[in-house]
Amino acid sequence: MTDTVIAKGWAPSARVRQALRTVPRHRFAPEAPLRNAYDDNLAVVTRRDGAGRAVSSVSAAWLQADMAEHLRLEPGMTVFEAGSGGCNAALLAAVTAPTGRVISVDLDPYVIRRTRRLCAEAGSGRVTAVLGDGRLGAPGLVPPGGFDGMSITHNVWDIAPAWRGQLAEGRFLVLPLEMHGYTGAIALQRHGDVLHARDWTYCGFVRDRGAAARTTPTVALAGGAVTVRWEDGAPGDTGGLDAALDGPRHELATGVVIPGEYSLETLQLYSATVLDGHCRLTVPEGSESVTQRDAAAIVGEDSLAYLTSVKTHDAPQPADRRHEFRVHAYGPAAPERAERFATCVQDWDRHVRETGYPPMTVHPAGTPDHELPAGHVLDKTSRPTTTSSPTTRAPNSPGDSTDETLKEYLMSGTWLPPEQYIATLPKATIYGCFYVTDQDERPIQLRSAHNPAVWQWPGGNLDDPEETPWDCAVRECLEETGLRIADTPRLLAVHFLPPLGDWTTHKIGFVFDGGQLDRDQIDRIVLDPDEHTEVAIRPLEEWRQEMSAFSFRLLAAVAEARRSGSVCYLEQSPAS
Structure with missing residues (x-):
């Protein structure tokens, strides 16, 4: 397993590699066959709720390694973990060995008892499992100066103020943050009251069960055959959409082609960021009105459009297959909605596809708009903001530092020493x-x-x-x-x-x-x-x-x- 994780590039550091080899994963998933416990790409569910939903698990080894790498840990550091289970905490303890410590918090008494027992059996004596709400951090156990790293192992819709407050300056909080319904394990570095995104990994975890757990607003259309979900923001206007879905479908090819195994996370985030009325559509298998089971969409008044794809080239190996993005739309404004979505995909292809994730900063709730950087604001409790690309940057707000002041100063004829003049030039x-x-x-x-x-x-x-x-x-x-x-x-x-x-x-x-x-x-x-x-x-x-x-x-x-x-x-x- 460890060799596979290393070969795939998830564990570049010697300390994380050694931790993967040291921690006995099977001891933290005694219910699972040995081959499942050591499958590098498999999360082993260890507890389900009454409806059968997974509420606790041992995450896939590659994801545990990746999140540990992004914490940038050193021997002797103290780490906070929200969402217990034992295996990940033992891994972090091994990375910070021989004197590091992990404080693991979970709201489920069963999970805490299990974590304590399994860590003891595995010899992980530097893990302290605490019953409590992970969003509050570990108030009585914060080391002087704050935690050296914080790892959240369940999906979160927002970022708890306690996590920022208990994190040491310059150190990293790694968490699976939901944005517009898409989840990425983001490494956030603290600089004062602002968190700066440094690394992104597309992933998924069990949902938050604490007081901050959020229920996604939904609307059923076509007699329940289509569900509209608003993962962020208020629900939009769905009036007239039932009638629209009964009408003809407008289809538009985008001309954007992707390989069969291409990751779409930057397109998902980009479209959700720049398209007004963005939402998600879900349908059962075999739906005729919506051909994508979980589709990014835009809705407004009596029309909607959603993104799908068609295979344009088949091949034995998935990576050699080709798919083209297409937009399907319904309603009186279908051509306009389809054109707007297609333009978004084409802009992504030209400007974003090969540049990776956007810069993102997280600001405390109540931060005035003029103190936020230019870009798209995702207004949650703690105010994350993201700039998706240079082509979609909003105009600078009053009080922002802009290049215009530098240009005016340079054109005034005032001479500058060479080092100051060079500082004003584009890099x-x-x-x-x-x-x-x-x-x-x-x-x-x-x-x-x-x-x-x-x-x-x-x-x-x-x-x-x-x-x-x-x-x-x-x-x-x-x-x-x-x-x-x-x-x-x-x-x-x-x-x-x-x-x-x-x-x-x-x-x-x-x-x-x-x-x-x-x-x-x-x-x-x-x-x-x-x-x-x-x-x-x-x-x-x-x-x-x-x-x-x-x-x-x-x-x-x-x-x-x-x-x-x-x-x-x-x-x-x-x-x-």
Whole structure:
């Protein structure tokens, strides 16, 4: 199990790897067969309520490892856990060994008794299991300066003030936060009263059963055949939707194609952030009116639209299949609703798909609007705010610090010392890379270990002030493939990107010709598993289905530059 978790990249640190090997998972799931306890991708349910719903479990090993990594723990630290069970607490105790301590709180007396017994049997003597409401933290057990890490192991709709208040400055709270019905284990770092998101992992946990547990507002349509859910915000207007669902369906293709195993979490969050009237539709298996069992949708008055997909290419392996997003809509405003949803998906494809999750900060309840950063505000009790992309940033509120003040000051003619003037200029990172093919001119690319849907050329960012883009390309290629594939600079393209998503600087890339690799060179490629997981060689046109529209345009332009002996310049602007 541990080897599998490590191979998949969930446990990069030596301390978490050793903890995975040390903690006897089977002792915390005695009801389960041994193979289930040590299945890296399986959560073992250990308690259900009267309706049969899971209320306590041993989380999948990969997720426990990932959350432990994002806590950035060191030996001797004290960690708070809300939601007991024993296994995760024992893992955190092992990571902070030999003197670290874990305070685990749960509101279920049975779970607390079980945690105490199983930890004792497993020899985890540095876990203290406490009966109580985890949203209150552990008021009598907070170490001086606060907890060094806090791990919440059940879904939460909001962030309890006690978690921020009991967390040490600069340390991390990791929790599965529900936003618009989508859950991500987010690592939040405390800076004063504000929490800053640093890492996101798409996941799911058992639901919160405490006083803060929330019931999602729903409305039944079509005689109960369709359920509309508002995961955040007030319910919308559903008047006329029953009649709309009885009418004709308007369908619109988006032109956005994804691989069969592509993760959709950034699209889900992006669409929920930027589309007014966002909600979710659920239907039973075999529904004819809504073809997606759990669909993102927008509703308003007498019309609705929802997102679905169709398979456009089949293949034996799921990763080789292709699906296109399409929008289905009903009601008098169906064409407009469908066009609005399709535009959202296309914007995501151009600007968000390869940039990851947005920046997010969490502010105390009652924070005035003018003190919040520009962007989408998800107004829960503790006021999380997220900026989904540069294309959807709201205008700055009064009192915000903006670039306009700097521009006006610079244009006033006042001379500035060089270091102050440089501080006012836009910042940029620079990368250098190689475009390489085999001897049949088929492009060779590497699959990213950080985002398996992204294919890259050998290369990376300059990390030394003395390094040139060419030096960077040579160094990175050697580190990532084990090959030195070119000795003389031959520039094919310059690539400019404005700030996108959580990348807040401009980016300038230099693409050099790495030539044609022969079979011997290809066979000698040795990948750095922290950077890439696969080498692929395909004819140029076959790469189209593997990449975003802009990334493929870049690939095709560079291929043409080599063929024609020219150099191309490409910009990735908001309209690209």
